[in-house]
Amino acid sequence: MATITFHGAAQEVTGSCHLLESPALGRVLLDCGLHQGGDAVERLHEETLPFDPHAIDAVVLSHAHLDHSGRLPLLVNRGFDGPIHCTEATVDLLELMLEDAAGLYLRDLERSNLRNxxxxxxxxxxxxxxxDVHKALKLCQPHAYGDTWSLGPEATVCFHDAGHILGSAIVEITLTEKTQRKTLVFSGDLGKSDAVLMNDPTPLTHADLVMMEGTYGDRNHRSMDNTLAQLGEILTDTWARGGNVMIPSFAVGRTQEILFHLGRLHQQGALDNWQIFLDSPMAIKATRLYDRWFKLLDHNDVKHIRRSHHNALVDFLPNLNCAVSTDESMAINRVKAGAIIIAGSGMCTGGRIRHHFKQRIWNARNTLLFIGFQARNTLGRQLVDGARHIKLFQEDYVVKARIETLGGFSAHADQSELMRWIGHFEGSPRVVLVHGEPKALDTLSHKLWTENQRKCEIPAEGQSLVF
Known part of the structure; x- marks a missing residue:
């Protein structure tokens, strides 16, 4: 019998890591993600691998976000040397994500040791x-969407487009145990059905067990029309106050979407004279990767870029300034008003956005605009929840900037979209909900039962199930 043990993203939204064991495929990790929140050095030091890395035969990676991939270098450091299976675009993004994370971690460690x-x-x-990062990248084996390939003696895998970020995949695993065929579908992170640049998540119809994310299992997003109207109002109001807009953004996915919408506003003559700064070397590189992989992206939205005779997202927004060096980042501090600053990290756990908070979060003329989910125990979540005082770089700051959230920019499917995606499965597959906080998963589970008579299981971290 096959066994799945949940070592992350179990009643939480970070640290995705699930151990699948079966004679048909050996011992395989579905994702190997990092928990987010708190000090980066302390967080990584406290990360555990509650299994023997030497005994893991392979990793199947749903996508490149660090909460799904960030423990790969640690896994390699502890002895893993098997294949890491992922999509072709994920290989490119993974290099950016892991290299950047390593740089930040090692710099933070150096500063921490200096204090010690x-x-x-x-x-x-x-x-x-x-x-260890370089070794992990060399272990990557890329696969195209729709291709079926072998994993172990009696198992095959096929990746399907999850529509979450570039290269994100729904993982379909078919294994045979004593002549009995079983199919496991792991959703990874499912994207919104109307996300610009991304395709809709691929609907599947057959599975014996479905592991589905439930990040937004307790709510629906605002419509994109309402979200864009809200964005316009926020920009107009902040411009009138003589302020600036700070946008903490994930380097992959959210950054490219907000650039696209700002580009559309510019093309329509509705962006005033905002100076826009992309202050994230990784996001700049990721945006260029999106340009390279346009063939995978939503064709209707890409047409808007091509139609304007632009060949790249960066060119689509000519008043965009890309800050690569530290000096270029620091120079943004001299702009007193009229700046839209897009910087990492998306949950404010590190990166350059915290330096911009230091310069501007205490000024009531400014606006802090969130466009992605903020997990528990992150600085972003504290601010969304109304914190009026925060600590940055060992100093206390008063929060006076206006705090706004644009729910329609989320990269995750909302409750109605999750219900629709799971509704495509025929029969009554076993449903396991992961990657969500308890309230969201409980709400989604209740709705699936009352409306569709689908019974769900919500495992805790460390729990195992047999199927």
Missing amino acids: RRRGKPLRKADYSRT
Whole structure:
């Protein structure tokens, strides 16, 4: 019998990691993600791998976001040397994500050890190195959407477009145990059905067990028309106040979508004279990767770029300034008004956005605009929940900037879209809900039962199930 043990994203939205064991395929990890929130050095030091990395035969990766891929270098450091299966575009994005995360982690570790040295405390060793990142990347084996390939002696896998970010995949695994065929479908992160640049998530019809994410299982997003109207109102109001707009954004996915919409506003003559700064070297590189992979993206939205005789998202928005170096980032501080600053990280757990908070979050003329989900224990969640005082770089800051959230920009399917996607499955497959906070998963489970008589299971971290 096959067994699945949940080692992350179980009643939480970060740290996706599920161990699938069966004689048909050996021991395979579905994702190997990092938990987010808190100090980066402490967080990684506390990350555990509650299994023997040497005994893992392969990793099947749904997409490149760090909460699904961030523990790969740690896994390699602890002895894993098997294949990492993912889509072709994910290989390109993974290089950006893991290299950037390693750089931030090692710099934070250096600063932490500098403080420890001054205080006479023991120094902390790195939990992984750039060498581990490079080894993890070399282990990647890319596959195209729709191709079926072997995983173990009696198992096959097929990736389908999840519509979440570039290269994101729904994982379909078919295995045979004692002549009995079983199909497991792991949704990964499902995208919205109307997301610009991305295709709709692929509907599947057959499974014996479905592991589905439920990030927004308790709510529906605002319509895109209403969201864009809200964006316009926020920009107009902030412009009139003589302020700036700070947008914490995930380098992959949310950044490209907000750039697209700002580009549309510019093309329509409705962007005033805002100076727009993309202050994230990784987001800049990721945007260029999106340009390279346009063939995978939503053709109707890409037409808007082509129609304007532009060949790239960056060119689609000519008043965009890309800040790569630290000096270019710091120069943004000299702009006193009329700046839209897009910077990582998306949940404000690190990156350059925190430096912009230091310069502007205490000024009531400014606006802090969230366009993505904020997980528990992150600075972004504290701000969304109304925190009026925050700590940055060992100093306290008063929060006076206006806080706004644009729910329609989420990269995740909402409740109605999750219901629609699971509704395509014929019969009564076993349904397991992951990647969501307890309230969201409980609400989704209740709705699936009352409206569709689909019974759901919500595993806790460390729990196993047999199928």
